[in-house]
Amino acid sequence: MSEREKAKPVAVGPSRHRKKRTDRKRAERTNGRRWASGGFAVGLLVLVVVAAVVVGAKLWHVMSSNEDDFSGDGKRDVVIQIQAGDSTTAVGQTLLQRGVVRTVRAFVDAAHGNAAITAIQPGFYRMRTEIPAAKAVARLIDPNSRVGRLVIPEGRQLDDTTDMKTNKTTPGILTLISRATCVDLDGNQRCVSVADLRAAASKSTPEALQVPDWALEPVRELGSDHRRLEGLVAPGTFNIDPASSAETILTNLVSAATSSYLTSGLVDTARALGLSPYDILVVASLVQQEANVGDFTKVAQVIYNRLHEHRKLEFDSTVNYPLDRREVATTDADREQRTPWNTYMAEGLPATAICSPGVDALRAAEHPAPGDWLYFVTIDGQGTTLFTRDYQQHLANIELAKHNGVLDSSR
Numbered sequence: 001m002s003e004r005e006k007a008k009p010v011a012v013g014p015s016r017h018r019k020k021r022t023d024r025k026r027a028e029r030t031n032g033r034r035w036a037s038g039g040f041a042v043g044l045l046v047l048v049v050v051a052a053v054v055v056g057a058k059l060w061h062v063m064s065s066n067e068d069d070f071s072g073d074g075k076r077d078v079v080i081q082i083q084a085g086d087s088t089t090a091v092g093q094t095l096l097q098r099g100v101v102r103t104v105r106a107f108v109d110a111a112h113g114n115a116a117i118t119a120i121q122p123g124f125y126r127m128r129t130e131i132p133a134a135k136a137v138a139r140l141i142d143p144n145s146r147v148g149r150l151v152i153p154e155g156r157q158l159d160d161t162t163d164m165k166t167n168k169t170t171p172g173i174l175t176l177i178s179r180a181t182c183v184d185l186d187g188n189q190r191c192v193s194v195a196d197l198r199a200a201a202s203k204s205t206p207e208a209l210q211v212p213d214w215a216l217e218p219v220r221e222l223g224s225d226h227r228r229l230e231g232l233v234a235p236g237t238f239n240i241d242p243a244s245s246a247e248t249i250l251t252n253l254v255s256a257a258t259s260s261y262l263t264s265g266l267v268d269t270a271r272a273l274g275l276s277p278y279d280i281l282v283v284a285s286l287v288q289q290e291a292n293v294g295d296f297t298k299v300a301q302v303i304y305n306r307l308h309e310h311r312k313l314e315f316d317s318t319v320n321y322p323l324d325r326r327e328v329a330t331t332d333a334d335r336e337q338r339t340p341w342n343t344y345m346a347e348g349l350p351a352t353a354i355c356s357p358g359v360d361a362l363r364a365a366e367h368p369a370p371g372d373w374l375y376f377v378t379i380d381g382q383g384t385t386l387f388t389r390d391y392q393q394h395l396a397n398i399e400l401a402k403h404n405g406v407l408d409s410s411r
Contacts, residue, residue: 069106074128074135077185079147079242082140084122091120095136099129106133116141123239124148126183150180150238154358155288157321158201158230164327172324173233173356174198177249183242192246200246201226209251212258214267214277222340222351227322231281231353234260264359269366284365285353289317292383295376296364302373302387311374313343321354329407380404 080098082091092107101107110133111117117137125145127136139145152173159172171179174197182191201209202224211219215232222228229250234257240249261267261277270277283303291299306313318341319330335344340351357365373387375394379401386397401407 068103070102070130070132072130072132074131076129078127078129079124079183079185080127081124081239081241082120082122086122088117091117091140095127098127100127100131101133101136102130103133107136110134110137114141121146124241126185147183148180148240148242150177150240152176152233152235152238152356154235154361155355156235157324157355158227158233159324162325164325170326174201177240177253180240181242181244181249190242192242192244192249196246197250198226200250201229204247204250208247210255210258212261212277214270215281218278218352227352229254231285231356233257233356235356235358236260261362264362266362266366273366279349280362280365281357282349282353284357284361285355286313286315286317286350287364288355288357288361290315291376291385292378293360294383295385295387296361297367297369298371298373298385298387299376300364300368301371302376304368305372305374307348309374310347312345312347313349315343317354318343318350321350377401378406380406 078098078100080094080100082094086094088108088111089104092101092104092111095101095107096104114137117140120140124147125140126147127139127145131139156170156173156176158174160175161170161172162168163170174194177197178191178194182189184190206216206219209229211229211232219228219232233250233253236256238253238256240252244252261281266277266280270280273280283300286303287296287299303313316327316330316335319334319337319339320327321341322339323334335342338345341354343350371387372389374389375391375397376385376387377394377397378385379397381404386400388394388397398407
């Protein structure tokens with residue numbers, strides 16, 4: 001058999017090429033499984049890390065919150081002041097400074113979304129030191145926490161007055177101030193007494209009380225009589241610090257009234273009328289006590305007419321003023337008492353205002369109605385007032401008032 005005829009070896013099984021391809025696929029499948037297992041492990045690790053971060057953040061927030069805030073019911077009562085225009089952050093800063101809250105952030109967070117906090121009024125509030133921020137918010141919006149709010153109605157005088165018909169006592173400005181200063185701190189009530197206020201009005205120098213220049217002379221003329229400040233404390237609503245002294249409280253009120261009178265144009269109007277601002281203030285107080293608002297301008301003109309003609313004013317309100325009473329008429333004995341206010345006994349204006357006049361009375365004193373009247377009298381319970389220049393007609397009007405029961409016919 002020739003060399004060419006020899007049998008060639010026959011390959012058994014897959015070829016080398018096919019074997020390589022199979023091995024490669026097997027390896028790829030193995031690597032895929034490895035990658036899948038590794039990816040799962042990585043994903044699981046990521047989830048574990050994220051969970052740890054979330055739990056850690058919550059724990060940190062709780063721990064951080066505990067560090068930012070107080071707990072419990074606090075230690076002691078304290079009065080804080082909210083200023084006009086204070087933001088929530090500014091309020092929080094005040095509370096922090098007074099030891100009410102631990103951090104400003106805790107208070108701001110607790111107040112977030114609370115419309116009552118953003119609408120809080122300036123003034124003084126009784127708080128408690130070292131309380132949770134949420135409790136501080138609740139206290140601030142509680143109306144019972146407000147202290148030092150003073151309301152002085154128009155026509156009040158410094159001292160209490162008694163209505164002789166009803167025997168009802170109307171609290172005067174000094175009493176109203178004293179009541180406004182009362183605050184309960186840790187079970188102990190503190191008030192600035194009426195006696196202390198009266199002493200400050202009597203003994204403090206006019207300069208210390210910031211009496212305006214245009215009122216210095218009449219104030220000094222009354223010496224140590226506390227009524228020298230009558231009319232220099234204006235009606236209105238005020239915030240007073242309960243912790244202040246009697247002198248400081250009166251000084252702040254006199255200063256506020258002076259600013260109010262200056263803003264109203266009292267000084268300029270007085271100059272135009274040829275009067276002092278103090279005279280106009282006194283006239284306004286007489287108008288306030290003698291008339292209903294609808295007749296204010298007419299009564300003001302009666303006053304000016306009588307002063308111009310050098311007639312005595314003869315107002316019962318000026319007789320009653322130092323007697324601390326309110327009554328339509330007076331007795332002969334009352335009118336014969338010589339006091340710095342009795343306009344039956346002397347010409348001119350009384351020594352001081354006889355009350356704190358309101359805006360309408362001041363405007364009437366500044367802008368009286370034109371007329372030649374010298375007399376007026378209220379003739380009925382509805383407040384109808386008749387004005388005349390004729391004295392005989394005035395006497396007839398008085399008889400009508402007596403007939404209607406407005407005036408006592410025995411006097």
